[in-house]
Each structure stands twice: as C-alpha cells, then as structure tokens.
Amino acid sequence: MLASAxxxxxxxxxxxxxxxxxxxxxxxxxxxxxxxxxxxADAAREACGDxxxxxxVLSTAGDTAEIVIWNPDGSQxxxxxxxxxxxxxxxxxxxxxxxxxxxxxxxxxxxLVRADGLVEQELGPVEVGPLExxxxxxxxxxxxxxxxxxxxxxxxxxxxxxxxxxxxxRFPGRTNVQVxxxxxxxxxxxxVWERGVGETASSGTSAVAVAAATHGRGxxxxxxxxxxxxxxxxxxxxxxxxxxERIA
Numbered sequence: 001m002l003a004s005a006x007x008x009x010x011x012x013x014x015x016x017x018x019x020x021x022x023x024x025x026x027x028x029x030x031x032x033x034x035x036x037x038x039x040x041a042d043a044a045r046e047a048c049g050d051x052x053x054x055x056x057v058l059s060t061a062g063d064t065a066e067i068v069i070w071n072p073d074g075s076q077x078x079x080x081x082x083x084x085x086x087x088x089x090x091x092x093x094x095x096x097x098x099x100x101x102x103x104x105x106x107x108x109x110x111x112l113v114r115a116d117g118l119v120e121q122e123l124g125p126v127e128v129g130p131l132e133x134x135x136x137x138x139x140x141x142x143x144x145x146x147x148x149x150x151x152x153x154x155x156x157x158x159x160x161x162x163x164x165x166x167x168x169x170r171f172p173g174r175t176n177v178q179v180x181x182x183x184x185x186x187x188x189x190x191x192v193w194e195r196g197v198g199e200t201a202s203s204g205t206s207a208v209a210v211a212a213a214t215h216g217r218g219x220x221x222x223x224x225x226x227x228x229x230x231x232x233x234x235x236x237x238x239x240x241x242x243x244x245e246r247i248a
Contacts, residue, residue, distance in 0.1 A: 017047065017054070020090070022082035022244040024201025024226020029055040029090055041074030048072040052200050055083050057090075065091045066103040071196030079145035081204015081229075081240045084109045085119045089244040107145050120241045123205070126212045126233065134170050137161060142209035144238065147175040147195075150213035155179045155191040162193025176203065180210045180222075188214055189223045201226025208238045 016035060017028040028051050032038055039047075039056050048054055054070040067087050069077040077083070084102045088111035091100045102109045110122045129141035139149040149165055151157075162177045180190035192206040193199050202224035211220035211231035220231045229242040 019247045020086040021247050022085050023229055023242050025082040026051045027053050027055050027083055027086050031057045044070035045074040052197055055087050063097050064101040073196045075196045079104055079205055085121055085244040088119050118241050119244050123238045123240050125236055126208055126238045128212050140213040142212050144205040144208045146205055148209035149175050149177055150209055151179045153179050155181055155189055158191040158193050158199055166193055166195055176206055178206045178210050180214060182214050186219055187221050204240050207231050208240055
C-alpha cells in the first residue's frame with residue numbers, strides 16, 4: 001500500500017499557545033486550563049505545526065508547575081532539558097520568582113533564572129552504560145530520564161546514523177541519537193536526532209548525554225547548530241545551563 005501524502009501543518013500556532021525557543025529548539029507552551037481539556041495525540045500533532053514540540057502545563061502551585069511534553073508525532077517525551085528550561089522561564093515570568101520547580105512525570109527539575117538571563121537547571125541523575133556496537137556503529141547508551149545513544153564521530157553523519165538507531169530493534173521504545181566530536185577538553189560539537197521529531201537545532205538532555213559519554217564529569221560546553229549549552233557533571237548528577245526566551 002502506498003503511503004498517504006503528509007498532512008499540511010500550520011506554521012502559526014493557535015491563539016492560546018505561546019511560542020518559545022531554547023538554543024534554537026522551538027516549543028509551543030499552553031495551559032490545560034486555557035484549552036479547557038487535556039491535549040490528545042491527534043490534537044498535539046495538529047497544533048504543533050513546525051515546532052519541535054508542545055509543553056502542556058497541567059497545573060501550577062506557587063513556584064511549581066507540572067507539565068507534559070508532546071513530540072510532533074503525538075508521542076510524549078519523558079524529559080526535555082530545553083523544554084523544562086522554557087517552562088521554568090515561563091513560570092518565573094508569571095510568578096516573579098527566580099527559583100522555580102518543573103515536574104515532568106516522576107522527575108522534578110529545580111531551575112534558577114540568573115541575572116544574565118540564562119537558566120540553570122538541576123536535571124538529576126545520569127546513567128551511562130557500557131560501550132556497545134550496533135550494526136557496526138560504536139555507541140554509548142545514556143539515560144537522563146529519557147533514552148539516548150551517543151556516537152563519537154563526524155556530526156555531519158547524523159542524517160544517516162540518527163534514523164537508523166532511533167528505530168533500531170535494539171531500542172524497542174526508540175531512542176534519541178547524538179553524534180559528537182570532542183574538540184578539546186571540556187568542549188564538544190554535536191548534532192542530535194530526537195526521537196519522534198527528527199534532527200533539531202539542539203537538545204538539553206542530549207547535551208547532558210554527550211557530556212556524560214565523552215567526559216564523565218566536570219564542566220563541558222556542548223555546541224549544537226542552534227547554540228551552546230553548558231553541562232556540569234558531579235557525583236552522577238547533571239546541571240544544565242542555557243537560554244530560553246519567548247519569541248511570539
């Protein structure tokens with residue numbers, strides 16, 4: 001059977017959604033209370049347009065917001081470093097607080113909106129697995145609350161390696177993929193293929209995965225096409241710092 005033609009998607013977000021970007025990673029943000037009902041997979045696909053995902057705010061209480069992260073294909077992400085940073089900026093703007101907390105499923109991210117405008121997040125534990133070879137590709141699996149595989153090599157290969165590994169039978173739930181090149185101690189260039197999205201300009205949890213797989217600890221600047229993110233790794237836990245801003 002021939003595949004059906006792709007459905008044209010709107011570029012402008014629906015009126016109830018606000019547009020944000022974090023190191024080139026673009027999200028729509030909406031409050032469930034504004035929608036009047038929970039998003040569904042079909043509704044998320046239709047509303048997403050050309051954004052990299054949707055942040056659905058389920059509830060807020062003081063300095064805390066609970067969110068669900070939707071991918072453009074209608075699936076949900078367990079975690080997003082850029083997404084939680086955007087949600088933190090939104091909540092700080094709404095409440096006037098510098099420190100806020102964002103809950104995604106079982107994880108709670110504590111964020112500080114710094115005087116320089118960057119947002120510093122405590123993302124929590126990072127688990128690095130042993131080196132594996134999948135279809136001749138050496139990779140390191142990493143969990144940052146969501147699944148990643150890091151391949152050390154030419155970032156220009158992401159268009160080939162990304163879709164191959166995302167849907168490989170080794171990863172039945174699919175995985176995010178990064179191809180990274182270590183430029184110097186504490187500095188890495190990478191490109192990312194996000195599960196349920198495709199290649200994106202950057203990814204917060206991918207930055208953490210890349211830093212963990214290539215350095216293990218200390219401070220690492222990860223350079224994506226969309227900008228730089230700074231990761232600090234200590235005692236198996238990650239802090240991620242980067243920009244987040246409203247664009248519409």
